[in-house]
Amino acid sequence: MRAPGELYAIIRTAKLKSSVAGSEMSGKHGTPPQCIDDAADHELRLKPIPNADPSKLSSNRLLIFVDGRCEDLDFEEAKHRGLLRHDLFRSLVVDRLASAGIPIQAVRSDQVLAQQVMVSASHEFFLSTKASDPELPVAGLSIDDRYVRWRRDSVDFLRKRFGDRVVAIVEHLDELTPHLTAVVVPLVEKAVKAPGRASKGKPAAPIAWRLSAFDVFNKKTLDHLWTEYGDAMKGHGLRRPPHRSMVTSTDVKEFYTAVADAAGTAEKLEKTLAFSLPPVEGRVFAESATKYRDRAGLAVEQWRQEIAELLRTLHCQAKAVEHLRKRETELRRALREADERRSVEEQKHLELQRQHDAMRVMTTDIVAARVLETLEIPLVVENPQILRADLADGRVVRTSSKGFSITGPSPKDCVAGRGAVELLMALFRSTATDAFKLCVACFGEAGIGAIHAWTHRRFAGRISQEDIHLLATRLKPHKAKAATDRISPGQQDVPEDRQLKQPGEDVDR
Known part of the structure; x- marks a missing residue:
């Protein structure tokens, strides 16, 4: 888990396809692919999003890149111009492929059309000193000069890293943590393989644009992408998370679920503890003391049962919190050991590199x-x-x-x-x-x-x-x-x- 006081630059990717088969939704090898139209519905808020605030929808922005030009629009203006539609991402990708000389008919049905690249930071990076300021798009967030600089540098990083492959960027301020999501078309210049076996007499294959997500987003390039984004965000006090960190989204979800359950239980307990005897019906002498005692005793007994049930719930949640704390301690220890091992391996790598350079000098002939x-x-x-x-x-x-x-x-x-x-x-x-x-x-x-x-x-x-x-x-x-x-x-x-x-x-x- 994240060490206290450390702020990380976060970047994640997901594949976008024309359609997604059921077997691809398991996500056994990372984030499962999405249908490009479903991704547009989610990013453009064309369907209800449980963790988004509908009242803050107008604070979101849409950046569209066409022919080297950038149009920066808020959602209200984008809706007025008819850009918030189901097939926006698909049409932008098709146009970009056409400009590269690739007709959409030549793309396989199961091929990756585009890649989502989400950039963000640790939630604490965006927090305001005035967490209850009602003027902010999201309560507790600081949309100030620091955020504006982070947004500008993040957009510049995406455009510099992927160039004209970026066709759209969506800025979300209606969720708990602000983030930018770019739609990148994985185009590469590769040699077009001629049919048949290669031979010495055949001319060299021509170079042309190809759609290849594997060349742009593979294990090595994604690792470099994390490092490059962390280096680009150093000026904002952010850094890349440790390599192969053991924190997972499941751990985070369990933690926040436990916190939310504990908060709900505490609120329920507070309401239950505000106990008062039932009022006497009618005039003072309209109900006998025996009947009132029986009715009040029944209310007290019901209150005691509710208290006992809440205490059992609190006991279970206390055990769950203790388990999560132990898990956090183990993860921090493992993270610390991993950092130490990484430092040792880096030193070994540097020493081997020096030896390699020395051996190369010692075995290089002179022309x-x-x-x-x-x-x-x-x-x-x-x-x-x-x-x-x-x-x-x-x-x-x-x-x-x-x-x-x-x-x-x-x-x-x-x-x-x-x-x-x-x-x-x-x-x-x-x-x-x-x-x-x-x-x-x-x-x-x-x-x-x-x-x-x-x-x-x-x-x-x-x-x-x-x-x-x-x-x-x-x-x-x-x-x-x-x-x-x-x-x-x-x-x-x-x-x-x-x-x-x-x-x-x-x-x-």
Whole structure:
């Protein structure tokens, strides 16, 4: 449950469909979907709402977004213009889909047409210091500059987060806690999948608008949505509720039900305790003392029975309140432990992130073009993918995103490779040890990373001839011979640290 004194920024979502089957109303996986027309009836107050005050209906407002324009209307003006109707949300969604090139006939009957996004805050955030002010739309609420700023920032957040996908926002001030409910069309730009199996010869699929609630409102994006709204409301003293908090709507309903029952019982007890003897009928001597005593005794006995029944009710409710208090204590303890675990996990995540960044630096190679620039060897653009450098001894170095190749007067000068170490070995005709020293001297920690990358490619990624023979003994004879023949004779006798690829070889394999 919420810790005392903490105010939370609240955001919830619900799916809106053209029609809803009975099996979808169970809500086993979150808020069950609603029919878009039923949602319009509820939001626009076209049907009775038990927890809304009908006398405050005019304080509600309707914001409609069409072609980048926003119309901010109160319910009276919206009703006068004929906007408070059963199919308002459906028509706005259909128009938005049409502007994106999606006809309503192309939408499946069970597909999500729109998503309701409700934003609010803890009830205490809206309370006024004058809880009995009759001028307020809802008793106890403070519709002041703070609320106006919260409303403005919340609308700005929804429009910035979802853009022109927002077609309407309804502001409700006739309920216990003010809130804004937006209708969002889940449009995304995706590649249109062509029929049949994909092949290399087929052109890339075109990009078009698609209706996909899963891409816009999935588990990951909803978690980010909670965080983003909490960050946007920090200036109002609100924050995001803890991750995976254990409070549920059932706990809240049980609590408020117990409070309401206790209040009703207390009022009934107060009326019952205001006991008085029945008046004497007629004149003083019109009723005998015996008859009056019997009648008064009957009234007293009935009063005692009512008191006993109320005491039993109070006893049961006291037990229920005690149970709820224990439950609240357990939830607070669990919430505190969850926050502690989350802090520990965040620290572990940060430490792992630092280690990952360090390892990435330590295992990242240096491209050949950067090596040549560091050695102050001029480069020219041979074509958009290849850079060229002419050396003083007649050799030519060409670099690309895949590696480098060197050509020269002698066949021994023609080599190809990848990374800083191999390039330094080829340029200076040096050993791997000398290339290591030069790499560290020129690039520091980045040079150490290049050495690690070279070591990984040369040793961890290779299989010796003996290993292939060992594996080949477990294969069929013709497969064993094919596996052994894959080793070129030139590679068998050359030391491994000096084995450079010939020009034209794929340096990425």
